[in-house]
Amino acid sequence: MKDTSTGASSGEAVREGPDTFKRTALLALGALGIVYGDIGTSPLYALRECFTGPHGIAPTPQNVLGVLSLIFWTLLIIVSVKYLIFVMRADNRGEGGILALMALAMQRQRGQSTPVARPVLITLGIFGAALLYGDGLITPAITVLSAVEGLSVATPVFEPFIVPITLAILTVLFVVQRHGTARIGSLFGPVMCVWFFTLAALGVKELVHNPAVLSALSPVHGVMLLVHNGWHGFLVLGGVFLVVTGCEALYADMGHFGWKPIRWAWFSVVLPSLMLNYLGQGALLLRDASAARNPFYLLAPSWMLYPLVALSAVAGVIASQALISGAFSLTRQAMQLGYSPRMEVVHTSAEEMGQIYLPGINWALMVGVFTLVVTFRSSSALASAYGIAVSTTMVITSIMAYVVARERWGVSRALAIPVAGLFLTVELSLFSANAMKLADGGWFPLLLAVVIFTLMTTWKRGRAILAAKLRASSIPLKELLGSFGDHPPLRVSGTAIFMTGNAEGTPPALLHNLKHNKVLHEQVVLLTILSEDVPHVPGAERVVVEPLEQGFVRVVATYGFMENPSIPDVLKRCREKGLQFQLMGTSFFLGRETLIPTKRPGMAVWREALFSWMSRNARSATAYFRIPPNRVVELGSQVEL
Incomplete structure (x- = not known):
């Protein structure tokens, strides 16, 4: 879900031309910085939480080997098999992510599912998207905090300054968002390459002294840990889960890099580096159990501590950047799919359309992250809040991937059920262990997530009710045009463009204009902008122009959920299709509704009031669609919900 692409908009470019290997390698380098920032910083705290967290177990040799075994097989099953082999096949015209997967499932379901299946899929998809905002808040807080905490390993003097330093780093991170990451984004990959090399080197340094820790790769140790520790062993899965918290990024960023570079980066760099580091931390614990307080930093020699803290902080910032940009991308998708009010979207790069900045989301995230840091004050405390949101999203992804496999790919139940069952068994176990963190x-x-889910569904339902009310108060366009034969209105020169969400009926603003101004322009364009449940709509299919009678023209412009609607773009394509007009002689008529909550059937009064508030605070259509403001006429009306 992260729109911080370093140069490729899809995986198609990887498969073309003579320099395929070079292109794939460069994209894999970019993927290291964008895709693997979150999961790549997990060694900072994941193994530590398994032994020192609220549900940690004693760092005995048997437990250390058992935890390492669980970490290895979790990475293998969840990341390598589920996401990289299966889920990444479910691309929505090259795009991935929870909303793209939901849209893909819905494309196939429309003509085949039972009436209950469609609402269930939508509910799961929207709730999964809402959960990702929680991940977007916690990731910057926990990664930067855990990095800065390395200073206290070097000397206790820094202990009182950890939170202030963390807040200072995060302040810079959020402030620079408005400038975009186009310039510094190219550095993410090389920096993370150094980070993963450092992880591997630190692990190997300790591993050579105790190679017996390699026996942890056997699943037997993981099973024995669960058997011998019983309920306590089950709860430690909540700490083990922290090693895969960045998994959704693999799928969400597929549209920027393609599946091949992401797989290359994982199997050639990320997985070996992570496991070498985890094994190194484990070898250290076998030698010195007291190192469980911070095994990552205690792997490093004393002279390397301060440079390692600096590198960890940079890696934490990169991981945070990916989640912040992902929140921007997710919100834009929600707006296009009709689950969010219009917000300001700023394009920060002329070359990369994925480089966007949403000021409202940015400052809301900043307040939320600061609140988390000040409230929890340590990465260990934050780890208790981390995991449950991501594990829930993973379960939802598995369910939707099963639907796509059955309905879109035609996979038989005999194959789909066992595969989905394996993933769900592992993920539900991890989810259950994380559920024990609720009170912590x-x-x-x-x-x-519940708050965001309520906002998203309220907006969607409210817009549907409003559209139904407006349709009921309108009249068929054919009937209106027929009435002009007996009572033709006064026609004035120029073009009037009436924006309407109903591609068939008469725009309310048109009726109000006739009622109050009693005139009609020589050329009347009825413009409807639709959003499809696909990421991108080909340019040739963007605009459909349909001439009607008596100077009326119907224009329907269609955009994908990864695209931003633009009136200048629509007008340009209209001219290409033969619709002629002078912009200085064109007026845009928009309707502005004042919403009044009522007790009529539809939504609860409190949700109607919430929808009315959201509507008042939404960005104006003039600014959102980039309509020339000096050419806009707004006509207001009251609508009882």
């Missing part, structure tokens, strides 16, 4: 802070991302 796990409630926060769930509460946030």
Whole structure:
């Protein structure tokens, strides 16, 4: 879901031309910085939480080998098999992510599912998207905090300054968002390459002294840990899960890099580096159990601590940047799919359309992240809130991937059920272990997800009710045009463009204009902008121009959920299709509704009031669609919900 592409808009470019290997390698380098920032910084805290967290177990040799075994097989099953081999096949015209997967499932379901299946899929998809905002808040807080905490390993003097330093770094991170990441984004890959090399080197340094830790790769140790520790062993899965918290990025960023570079980066660099580091930390614990307080930093020699803290902080910032940009991308998709009010979208790069900045989301994230840092004050405390949101999203992804496999790919139940069952068994176990963190802070991302889910569904339902009310108060366009034969209105020169969400009926603004101004322009364009449940709509299919009678023209412009509607773009394509007009002689008529909550059937009064508030605070259509403001006429009306 992260729109921080370093140069490729899809994986298609990887498969063309004579320099395929070079292109794939460069894209794999970019993927290191964008895709793997979150999962790549997990060694900072994941293994530590398994032994020192609220549900940690004693760092005995048997437990250390058992935890390492669980980490290895979790990475293998969840990341390598589920996401990289299966889920990444479910691309929506090259794009991935929870909303893209939901849209893909819905494309196939329309003519085949039961009436209950469609609402269930939509509910799961929207709730999964809402959960990702919680991930977007916690990731910057926990990664930067855990990096800065390395200073206290070097000397206790820094202990009182960890939170202030963290807040200072995060302040810079959020402030620079408005400038975009086009310039510094090219550095993400090389920096993360150094980071993964450092992870591997630190692990190997300790591993050579105790190679017996390699026996942890056997699943037997993981099974024995669960058997011998019983309920306590099950709860440690909540710490183990922290090693895969960045998995959704693999799927969400597929549209920027393609599946091949992402797989290359994982199997050639990321997985070996992560496992070498985890094994190195484990070897250290076998030698010195007291190192469990911070095994990552204690792997490093004393002279390397301060440079390692600096590198960890940079890696944490890169991981945070990916999640912040992902929140921007997710919000834009929600707006296009009709689940969010219009917000300001700023394009920060002339070359990369994925480089966007949403000021409202940015400052809301900043307030949320600061609140988390000040409230929890340590990465260990934050780890208790981390995991439940991501594990829930993973379960939803598995369910939707099963639907796509059955309905779109035609995979038989005999194959789809066992594969999905394997993934769900592992993920539901991890989810259950994370559910034990509810009282320790796990409630926060769930509460946030419920709030965002309520806002998104309220907006969608409210827009549907409003559209139905406007259709009911309108009249068929054919009937209106027929009435002009007996009572033709006064026609004035120029072109009037009436924007309407109903591609068939008469725009309310047109009726109000006739009622109050009693005139009609020589050329009347009825413009409808639609959003499809596909990421991108080909340019040739963007605009459809349909001439009607008596100087009326119907224009329907269609955009994908990864695209931003633009009136200048629509007008340009209209001219190419033969619709002639002078912009200085054109007026845009928009309707502005004042919404009044009522007790009529539709939504609860409190949701109607919430929808009315959201509507008042949404960005104006003039600014959102980039309509020339000096050519706009707004006509207001009251609508009872």
